[in-house]
Amino acid sequence: MAEHPAYPVGLRLTGRRVVVLGGGQVAQRRLPALIAAGADILLVSPAATPSVEAMADAGEITWERRPYAEGDLADAWYALIATSDHEANTRASTEAERHRVWCVRSDDANAATAWTPATGHSEGVTVAILTTDTKSRDPRHTAAIRDAVVEGLRDGTLVAPHHRTRTPGVALVGGGPGDPDLITVRGRRLLAEADVVIADRLGPRDLLAELPPHVEVIDAAKIPYGRYMAQEAINNALIEHAKQGKSVVRLKGGDPFVFGRGMEEAQALAEAGIPCTVVPGISSSISVPGAAGIPVTHRGVAHEFTVVSGHVAPDDERSLVDWPSLAKLTGTLVILMGVDKIGKIAETLVAHGKPADTPVALVQEGTTAAQRRVDATLATVAETVREQEVKPPAVIVIGEVVNVGPQTSA
Template sequence: MSTELDLAGRRVVVFGGEPEVLRHLARLDRTGADITVVAPAVCPAIGAMAQAGRIRWHERSWRPEDLDDAWFAVACTPAHNEDIARAAEQKRVFCTRADTEAAADVRPGHPGPGVALIGAGPGDPDLITVRGRELLGAADVVLVDRLAPLELLAGLRPGVEIIDAAKLPYSRTMAQEHINEVMVDRALAGRFVVRLKGGDPYMFGCGFEEVSACAKAGVPVTVVPGVSSALAAPALAGIPVTHRGMAQQVTIVSGHVPPDHADGLVDWSALGRLKGTLVILMGVTHVAKSSELLMRAGRDAATPVLVVQDAATRFQRVLRSTLADLAQDCATHRVAPPAVFVIGPTAGLEVPQALQAPAATEAPHPLVS
């Protein structure tokens, strides 16, 4: 795609819903284009983008009229690319065909068969480590999670196999066993595989399971740590998780299991008795029960709470609340995953004026303070 095209606010149509399309969507998304995807079915990551309102999705086959009023088109449906390109030419719409892109290999040297498990950080593609970006540029295959910064896919070479390993809540999933099998199979076939994950691979993820699967199969694996949203989200909202004389303890827990569930491993009663900062990841669904148990165990109902949704992205939102009002405030302001909850005295600190400029200028709902 030409970097000289100004597509901000202009209609762009992408035909196709396979994971390969993510690379094109990532490039287009950062231009600010008004993106429509046309495909009978899409991979989970594209579906999540549509659900979040970042793109429109027409769930059907392509039609020539889809190109009406479009400035640019991307054809990623091999059976129809020629017809789409011909129709675009007739309507004088710039069009890129995925099957005719230059296949120049610009990677910095092949590291050999194996797997790299890379933590890509909380959302901003610039927060991936230098080592992580270097290995990503050498990949033959990329298995990407929904929470990994999809903008990183924009820099992949044409021909890199992209596999959507998105695990969407209450939706279709790619079983962890299958993810392990794909990584191992591609590596044993002589390819360099990158498993791209949001945050840090070992923070409430299946990173160690994936490393163990590779080790069992004799596949060399490299782990590249990433910046976790547990610490990054509060910082990006201007709040420290520790502060001299106020908080000398940070506890990070996962809230994805119902607090009173038999499979739960979190001692919510003990958390309620702590005085430091509590950070909850994956806690949106069970926020009402979690806050109730914390108060029942001794946490003051007036304890400040900071909620950061879509941290480090242009959709970042910040909500201030208290433990007593948290569940209702989340419902009122339609807080949705991914969101980080920061509970404790530091959550009530006033953000210095120098940090007032938010990381995001666009949001699905107004910023709340």
Template sequence: MSPELSFSGLSVLVARVAPHTVATVHALLRDGARVTVASSLDDLPTSLRDLAERGLVTLDPRADPTAHDVVLRGDPSTSPAPQPQPRVAPGSPDVGTVTLLGGGLGDPGLLTVAGIEAIRVADVIVHDRLAPLSALRHARDDVQVVDVGKIPRGDFTPQERINEILVEHALAGRNVLRLKGGDNFVFGRGGEEAEACTAHGIPVVVIPGLSSSIAAPALAGIPVTHRTLVQGFTVVSGHVPPGDPRSTLDWGAIARSRTTIVVLMGVATLGAIAETLVAEGLPATTPAAVVADAGLPSMRTARAALGEIDATARREGLGAPAVVVIGEVAALDVLR
């Protein structure tokens, strides 16, 4: 999509799903377009299916082109897909590299300069659903794009298979970019991916990204630290609730830490987390906030006391991806 064009306020029909459609749709949404994709849910790649299930795009396999302001019938890329290259032995000078790029939030403007350059030179891009996919417009036309997004309680590519994809392409001599949202090493499994690559003699480059644990609250006007309120913050994963055998967190210590508590991947378990923190001594009146879709045009924030935050977020329809902030700073909106 040409950066000189603006689709703000226009209804756009994407008539054909092709390799670069994901980047195009993300760019259209960021520009303020109302996007319809002429496809059924089952025929979409994971990242587009996620947008449809979150209500950010409309699906209509029988959409009438005349009912839309703009119709995109082709794919922005007209170059042929890259041809497979011969596999080479580990340690060979022909082995490619794997770059772990933290993409930050959904806003491509929050990518680093090094990140944009990594997108430009990649032979293969392996991306998650929360990466800033509109930034893929900077990629070469012949880039091979692999969608390995994980939808919560939905479609996903097993981590072991993701590791294999990175290794296979790098051993074939390709420069592979692993593009994720946030930072690869903050609940991003970047450590596992790096270990899998180095075990096969594949060089790994790390380009850090903005973690949603600090960036999402910041965009909502919530500083995770504040000189007059709190001297630190604690970041935890909420993908399993307190008391679950898989949880290794000491929620009592977290409740007594006197720090801002930031919970990632915790919307589905927020009720159990809030109940546990209160049971461990954190007052039910402690301010809390849920920041959903941070960095995207659909970003929303809900605020309530800890004892009410789960019900408030559910009532307002906030869901993943979201960041939960618990502590005195959650009552602030320094941008207001």
């Protein structure tokens, strides 16, 4: 029987009894998938790892704290045998054979009636890899193949066309701070499946070069505005392309809802009856300082951080920021879109009590090959920006965390 390859099948275990013998590391790895499958799980083991015990405490499994006993598998549909007692495992697998229960054994795969494939998941698809050569089973090789397939599906390098009609709509995708590797897995996959991509200047541009030739890429900064404001023109472009039955990705820098006007676009799409998916992105407010070696919080230094838009000067009547209150905070202040206003911002903070020697760091083109960091203080930052010719996009960090480095102890 061992000469023939295993027959692959998907078990539907919802509400069906599954018995797991042993509460160690094997059970800890396998139980989450069984729980997700909706199985009625009985764990039989004198002891368990803290993670397995937590599953029992949460009511996800039933745990009987004892060794295996004859009859435990009588009503099971599926069994996982993973105790450290080889003799008990042999008796249990014999019982499973007698009751025609599919049984996996962690200590002797060749004595089992079922094997657990290396599995992974990608957007509603489960990838399961089994070795067909029963004489040279190599779990690491199988897992490596699984990882390669799942990664390809997730990042769009392995594209499987949809043969059923896709629902047209718009995905608001946060592209992250600039490095193309920092977009989320879901964001990269949606890009690979898009018909139209409307991209911001601050979106990860390198990703656009990877798109197939048939994808229409539109620079949001170059959409003809006509009688509309820029944002209205972008909203209209999203709606028009989606109404043509296309899958549209709105690729934005950072996160769509952090100074990205993502909600304005979502509202416009909702009013037009267009389905909209929001894919969060890594915000530059945290990631860019981190890439430059600056933690926005640090034990004993900063217990909070505040993110502020600096595109409107403190003395501008349109400003919604309470700068006097910010000057009194002891934590970290992160300013986005504030390079050209930093002089006035620093002056205002100092005027309302922030020490003039408070450290400031400006991180330009963060996470990209052109990244550079320029340090100053509130007293010197305006002149430093001029002398060093700091240009947008740059994230400004104000606070003692600027001086925290790898050599600093907590």
